[in-house]
Amino acid sequence: MQNKDQKYDSRFIRKSLRFSPSEYSKVEAQLTTLGVNFSNFAKNAIINHQITIPIQMDLIYELNRIGNNLNQIAKSINSSEKIAVLTQLVEIEKQLQKLQYKQEI
Structure with missing residues (x-):
């Protein structure tokens, strides 16, 4: 037993x-x-009960910067500044990589 x-x-x-x-x-x-x-x-x-996740202000700040860059890209595309657009896209890619690295830590 x-x-x-x-x-x-x-x-x-x-x-x-x-x-x-x-x-x-x-x-x-x-x-x-x-x-x-x-x-x-x-x-x-x-x-x-739902669990609330604390807001990470540094990530919100970074996302806000990326959003600002996207707005600048849209404005540049509309004014046909192609080189500036590519430069900003590269900058956004770098910022996204930094965010991804922060999340992996």
Whole structure:
């Protein structure tokens, strides 16, 4: 006969969380208020709530610069300055490579 841990380990994926004492007291207060156990509370919180990703202002700044360059390119194309357009396209490509490098780090 299998023991309890082996039975659950073969059927379920187990994850653990760590809380500071102040964080856990907040969790316990919510558990008491809602009248649920921790497992159900955690599953519901993880599955049913969207995660917000912090905004990286440096990336927004870089994207803004790229947008400005694209606007300059559009203006140059309309005024038929072909060499300036190619120069700006090369600059945008360099900026995109820098952004890609930042994301890989």
